Amino acid sequence: xxxxxxxxxxxxxxxxxxxxxxxxxxxxxxxxxxxxxxxxxxxxxxxxxxxxxxxxxxxxxxxxxxxxxxxxxxxxxxxxxxxxxxxxxxxxxxxxxxxxxxxxxxxxxxxxxxxxxxxxxxxxxxxxxxxxxxxxxxxxxxxxxxxxxxxxxxxxxxxxxxxxxxxxxxxxxxxxxxxxxxxxxxxxxxxxxxxxxxxxxxxxxxxxxxxxxxxxxxxxxxxxxxxxxxxxxxxxxxxxxxxxxxxxxxxxxxxxxxxxxxxxxxxxxxxxxxxxxxxxxxxxxxxxxxxxxxxxxxx
Amino acid sequence: xxxxxxxxxxxxxxxxxxxxxxxxxxxxxxxxxxxxxxxxxxxxxxxxxxxxxxxxxxxxxxxxxxxxxxxxxxxxxxxxxxxxxxxxxxxx
Numbered sequence: 001x002x003x004x005x006x007x008x009x010x011x012x013x014x015x016x017x018x019x020x021x022x023x024x025x026x027x028x029x030x031x032x033x034x035x036x037x038x039x040x041x042x043x044x045x046x047x048x049x050x051x052x053x054x055x056x057x058x059x060x061x062x063x064x065x066x067x068x069x070x071x072x073x074x075x076x077x078x079x080x081x082x083x084x085x086x087x088x089x090x091x092x093x094x095x096x097x098x099x100x101x102x103x104x105x106x107x108x109x110x111x112x113x114x115x116x117x118x119x120x121x122x123x124x125x126x127x128x129x130x131x132x133x134x135x136x137x138x139x140x141x142x143x144x145x146x147x148x149x150x151x152x153x154x155x156x157x158x159x160x161x162x163x164x165x166x167x168x169x170x171x172x173x174x175x176x177x178x179x180x181x182x183x184x185x186x187x188x189x190x191x192x193x194x195x196x197x198x199x200x201x202x203x204x205x206x207x208x209x210x211x212x213x214x215x216x217x218x219x220x221x222x223x224x225x226x227x228x229x230x231x232x233x234x235x236x237x238x239x240x241x242x243x244x245x246x247x248x249x250x251x252x253x254x255x256x257x258x259x260x261x262x263x264x265x266x267x268x269x270x271x272x273x274x275x276x277x278x279x280x281x282x283x284x285x286x287x288x289x290x291x292x293x294x295x296x297x298x299x
Numbered sequence: 300x301x302x303x304x305x306x307x308x309x310x311x312x313x314x315x316x317x318x319x320x321x322x323x324x325x326x327x328x329x330x331x332x333x334x335x336x337x338x339x340x341x342x343x344x345x346x347x348x349x350x351x352x353x354x355x356x357x358x359x360x361x362x363x364x365x366x367x368x369x370x371x372x373x374x375x376x377x378x379x380x381x382x383x384x385x386x387x388x389x390x391x
Contacts, residue, residue, distance in 0.1 A: 043377055
């Protein structure tokens with residue numbers, strides 16, 4: 001049943017796989033070349049590679065920016081690889097995977113936002129993929145971009161813009177009126193809660209990922225101390241090797257890196273969907289649309 | 300001068316520890332949520348996946364206050380001491 005692929009198809013396949021692998025490999029090599037082994041417990045932010053002078057403030061190109069761009073290139077390569085040679089007639093196995101991903105995302109968006117927001121499906125899929133892969137990149141020993149608040153804050157601001165756009169879809173007057181919803185006295189509180197939405201979204205994602213990395217650093221340092229205390233009597237080089245560091249951090253890493261990263265990606269996408277669909281006054285909008293149509297018809 | 304710096308370091312550590320008392324709240328709240336979810340699954344095992352995803356959502360939102368405390372504690376440990384010591388030196 002499986003047809004022989006042409007040579008051109010295989011070459012493109014190979015190039016796409018390279019596109020997936022090369023960015024991560026480059027990051028690992030750069031990390032290995034520039035990393036200075038730290039003594040004891042050291043928790044630092046993203047490393048600053050270089051600065052670009054700008055009128056108000058210098059633009060810092062940090063590790064988190066470079067890593068997130070490389071993740072984006074990798075994900076693009078993955079998507080192109082999965083959809084390469086796609087057709088009405090299923091030709092290869094990867095098409096099933098691609099269709100499965102698209103179907104699941106569509107179902108998720110349809111279940112949480114409704115039919116009207118079906119155009120959001122690619123955006124939600126992109127947020128899910130980018131967030132999950134950015135968190136999972138720390139399995140390679142790289143700095144994960146999601147443990148930098150600037151990256152996650154950018155996504156949260158994007159969500160905030162979407163929320164505001166959908167809230168003001170019935171005109172600016174309805175948007176302003178929505179702040180004094182039950183009583184006009186509550187307007188300041190409503191404004192605060194409106195601003196708190198992106199802040200809490202950013203803090204939730206970044207805090208979860210950062211707390212995992214801080215705990216793993218503490219655990220590594222603690223295990224090193226413990227193994228030098230317990231196994232320090234071994235002769236020569238054997239006494240210096242921290243044997244207890246083998247294996248034990250990996251168990252916690254399954255929770256803190258894999259599970260927590262994927263869960264936070266899911267929650268971020270879920271909250272985006274709920275907030276955006278909740279902000280849209282659907283009945284009011286359709287009432288106005290109908291009124292406009294009847295007006296145009298009578299004219 | 301040394302005493303002032305020591306007081307700053309000690310107070311930052313104390314403040315971080317005190318801030319993390321906020322971890323109690325999310326712990327109790329998430330425990331309640333998970334207990335109720337277990338009850339619901341026990342009563343109706345067929346809607347396990349829906350209950351689980353709703354529970355995870357609720358847990359993530361209940362966790363927010365704890366994470367605020369965590370962010371404040373991390374700032375107090377890793378960022379604040381240097382800032383305060385710099386302020387002190389400049390003040391002199």
